[in-house]
Amino acid sequence: MNITLRVWRQAHGAPKGGMQTYQMQDVSPDMSFLEMLDLLNEKLTVEGIEPVAFDHDCREGICGMCGVVIDGSAHGRGASPVPTTTCQLHMRSFADGATIDVEPWRAGGFPVIKDLVVDRTAFDRIIQAGGFISVNTGSAPDANAAPVSKVDSDRAFDAATCIGCGACVAACPNGSAMLFTSAKITHLAMLPQGQPERWSRVKGMVAQHDAEGFGNCTNIGECAAVCPKEIPLDMISELNRELMHALFKKDAK
């Protein structure tokens, strides 16, 4: 395959960047998108040009480290209706001779570090504000010692599949991280282990979400449409319900 790549280049610490065009020859359709970027970087290195910086780790679609905006879609999806992570997107999803735009996540809460790498530590601080449970350490508790109904455990597990990649923020026209925050809230609110800190958690995490400069949700649904783990939009409604309930509880006054 022959591909024309237009990649966002932004030097470390530079306030602005721009699109650079690169021609790619003999790209295998079986390559993942990241392998194609590796190929680009080998080519650039040989040519004496600074390689394109991009985040990646497991390349199995489970760690949440990778993610770029491809042709305007967070993570990119080619012609497929199914959302995926960038590492699980393959070049066969694109037409031979295509021009592909590659940009970093863009949001006030995610400043660009360099090229396609953005600073997502705001997510860590939202988690620190309440996305944990307090349990005794030591040996693992007996299985089924704390009964959880099937409905609740399914819901909690669906929410827990969030890998924190930030695609929801990248896709949101308001730069909101509500889908991420709501997945964490829903995950722990459904389980008995999450109950002691349930109300203080939602207050703390929503407060931190806003303090990080993320926007507000307008229920447009772009986030859920790009989420590689298909976190549903109704988790944001769940968060709203939790927060309104929490405002009438004494925890974390």
Place this chain on the structure above:
Amino acid sequence: MATTTLSPRARAVRSSVAMKALMAVTGLIMIGFLLMHMYGNLKVFLGAEAFDHYAHWLKGDILYPLIPSGWFIWIFRAFMLAAIVLHAASAVHLWRKANAARGSSYVTTNRLQQSYAARTMRWGGVILVGFLVFHLLQFTAQVIKTGWNSGAGPYEMFVVSFQQWWLVLAYALWMVAVCMHIRHGFWSAAATLGANTSLASRRVWNGLAYCVAVLLYVGFMIAPLAVLFGVVK
């Protein structure tokens, strides 16, 4: 990272989620008002006497003698004005925060989900307020007289106005804007207040939003059209 001395609860009360809830409640109040307004307008089909009597009653002795005669309309107007101001103020506040949070714009954008109605909520809302001012100057304050003379009754004002095709057209376009705002707003209010509980309920709320928008459009436009085509004289 912003630091603050406010407690988590105080920050949660001031959060975008709480402000969105205020916006949702005031929006639903306005949808309730529009449904009532639409019902009142349909009384034009019962003739001049019924329509004028209803209009007179609205400004007359509702809740009398609990409150003095004629007070209800002013209490109600103050309530509606408060709803509009709170709705608009929260919209402006969230709009500014969202603009700051959006960051720099993409070179390429691929919209997967958002509807035209959802995308035009903010500027659409501004246009709605502009036309609302015209509407109130026309039929409430009666400063802008569209074809009638001073002292005309409500029925006469209605009929004389909507015998002019351009006014019917203007209101038809305004109602498109209103109903698009309601199409996304009704669903969004439900989701914001926590009523979106599953993929199925997302479909139900969106379906209901279409129903409310279409009902309001048909209900509001049928009377002016009836006047325009001479069914109501």
